[in-house]
């Protein structure tokens with residue numbers, strides 16, 4: 001199994017908290033499509049003819065693309081890779097882009113899963129984030145996608161936001177559960193350097209995000225989703241049933257090989273990581289003039305161990321001791337504290353975070369790193 005990720009770097013405007021690579025101009029869209037198709041062609045051996053089970057249009061805002069763009073990109077991928085007949089093809093979309101026409105065109109182009117960037121059901125919070133959509137557009141876009149026959153839908157929500165009370169967050173989850181959507185990604189707001197949010201907080205115009213509020217929201221989230229019978233299969237991801245666990249997301253956590261295309265996209269092929277250059281103009285120029293447009297690093301056994309700890313611990317499958325190679329003894333000695341504190345559970349050779357351990361997932365992983 002392998003995956004393909006395409007980074008589509010176009011957005012209508014900048015959300016204040018965002019640190020992904022994007023541009024708000026469509027001026028280079030045509031050149032970008034030409035360049036990324038060339039990248040697809042030149043990297044057709046990267047996955048060693050492994051079967052591709054997931055293709056993911058992320059960004060940026062891939063719903064800024066048109067039917068022709070998506071169709072041409074998918075045709076090029078099908079011509080260059082061994083794509084499974086049951087491939088999951090996800091497109092990230094913002095609610096305000098999802099008109100009836102666009103939804104039917106995306107479906108016709110081959111998209112069979114939509115990841116809708118909802119973020120919040122409250123207009124005042126959407127405005128605080130500088131998002132382009134309204135709460136009403138969320139409900140309309142989801143119901144029209146479902147009516148068009150796209151049943152595999154995931155949405156993103158963000159918590160730990162100043163102004164989002166515990167009651168409002170609880171109501172958000174209840175609203176989500178009423179939508180008949182099959183997957184949820186829920187993230188705690190993080191203030192990244194160089195974002196407008198960071199500057200707004202530094203200048204005193206916005207208040208800082210509280211860690212305690214965020215932890216409380218995460219507890220509310222875990223509790224309500226568990227009561228509703230959902231699978232908490234990764235720290236930030238919930239699936240209604242086995243069949244709706246995201247193939248794309250799982251590929252990252254299960255050390256599956258994936259090819260990343262487009263500016264800033266990352267690739268992994270078991271022994272190397274590669275990341276493409278930004279900004280967009282540089283990425284295009286280098287691809288078109290056959291220059292090196294990426295940086296890469298070869299992973300040693302310590303990198304692989306640390307990565308396994310970081311990603312494995314975040315999932316409900318945890319880490320099997322046989323995955324840790326020569327460093328399994330180091331892991332066993334260091335995880336003892338967390339086993340005693342009931343933050344990590346051990347069974348059948350596998351270590352998994354408990355409910356209380358999930359609240360400290362990053363800290364536990366970092367304590368178990370080999371440095």
Ligand code: SF4
Nearest residue numbers: 011014015018059060
């Ligand atoms: S739409 Fe997504 S990628 Fe674009 S600015 Fe907002 S959060 Fe960032």
